[in-house]
Amino acid sequence: MKNPVLDQIDRYQPHLPLEEASTCPAPWYVAPRILELEQRTTFARTWQYACRVDQVREPGEFVTLELASEPLAVVRGSDGVLRGFFNVCRHHAAAVLTEPAGCAKRLRCPYHGWTYTLEGALKAAPAFEGVRNFDPAANSLVPVATTVWENWVFVRLASGGPSLEEQLGPEVVAQVHDLDLSSLRWFDRRHYVFDCNWKVFVDNYLDGGYHVPYLHEGLGSVLDYNRYTSENGPRHCLQSSPMVTRGAEAETGAVRKGKRALYYWFYPNFMFNWYEGVMDTNLVYPRGVNQTEVIFDFWFADVSEAAREFNRASIDIANRVQAEDEGICRSVQRGLHSRAYDTGRLSVRREAGEQLFHQLLHADLRSGAQPG
Secondary structure, three states: OOHHHHHHOOOOOOOOHHHHHHHOOOOHHHHHHHHHHHHHHHHHHHHHEEHHHHHHHOOEEEEEEEEEOEEHHHEEEEOEEEEEEEEEOOOOOOOOOOOOEOOOOOOEEEOOOOOOOOOOEEEOOEEEEEEEEEEEHOOOEEEEEEEEEEEEEEEEEEOOOHHHHHHOOOHHHHHHHHHOOOEEEEEEEEEEOOOOOOHHHHHHHOOOOOOHHOHHHHOOOOEHHHHOOOEEEEEEEEEEEEEEEEEOOOOHHHHOOOEEEEEEEOOOOOOEEOOOOOEEEEEEEEEEEOEEEEEEEEEOOOOOOOHHHHHHHHHHHHHHHHHHHHHHHHHHHHHOOOOOOOOOEEHHHOOOHHHHHHHHHHHHOOOOOOOO
């Protein structure tokens, strides 16, 4: 039987060398059925960023989130263990926790008062006297895999699969460890909405700095474009560039310092940008075929009152870069809907990271689209 989704997926040729490769086809960016498949495969099977460790340090502290249309909660138990749950009451499916974050002594559903311990066990089910064949132990909150890496908590919807370290790869885990990210402190969060498919944002991030001298005049003034490099791992890409001061635009040069800028991408949708004493993380969520939410968390070595002006100036530069990217990503999304565009070629010098992204995505989509 003909499978039109699989046919679209198989138009991409993942085994071609970069010198002969093209992008994935335009329908991948505009077809709702592709996005549905990504949610079931790419986002459900991979470890996904959930929250910061500092948000859930103490017993009872929790964070709620939505991942691939699933409501989730991360909770620090009274025993000190960090756990993830589907934020769905086992009685009539209401959300048990309704705030984005907070601290609770117990987890009580606001609908009918079913109450769970911080470890997810059902503690109370009001007015359930006389109900037969009802086992409270079988009605605990449904757990979701949860782990910690550096400053961050990750969850995975799928019940099986590699550990986070296995997903990332031991080499990159060691590289990131050497950056001493634990010395940085969270300062602020910003939400950006892009009128494009989530993959357009990722492609833009992974183009090896190709667009920087044309689109980001300020950022480009502090990077050595000719020595900008991209290194692919099995499931990540590290882009990096020496920093320069001569000719630097004043506002950008004041807050983007150090010997080298590092831009890490982890399949499929988590990035962090690292400079001396400054880091921002980027979390990319599809909010529809043509819309993407990008959540930035800003981290600094110094978050004291004395450093506030510097930190705010640094965020202003990030805001400028995002505004520049948003405009071009919107333009790309319009073009992807055009009958004039289907696929594009990749730069051997610059766009190896994009090819890795497309290859990994193809594997996920194909595995989910195959019958059986």
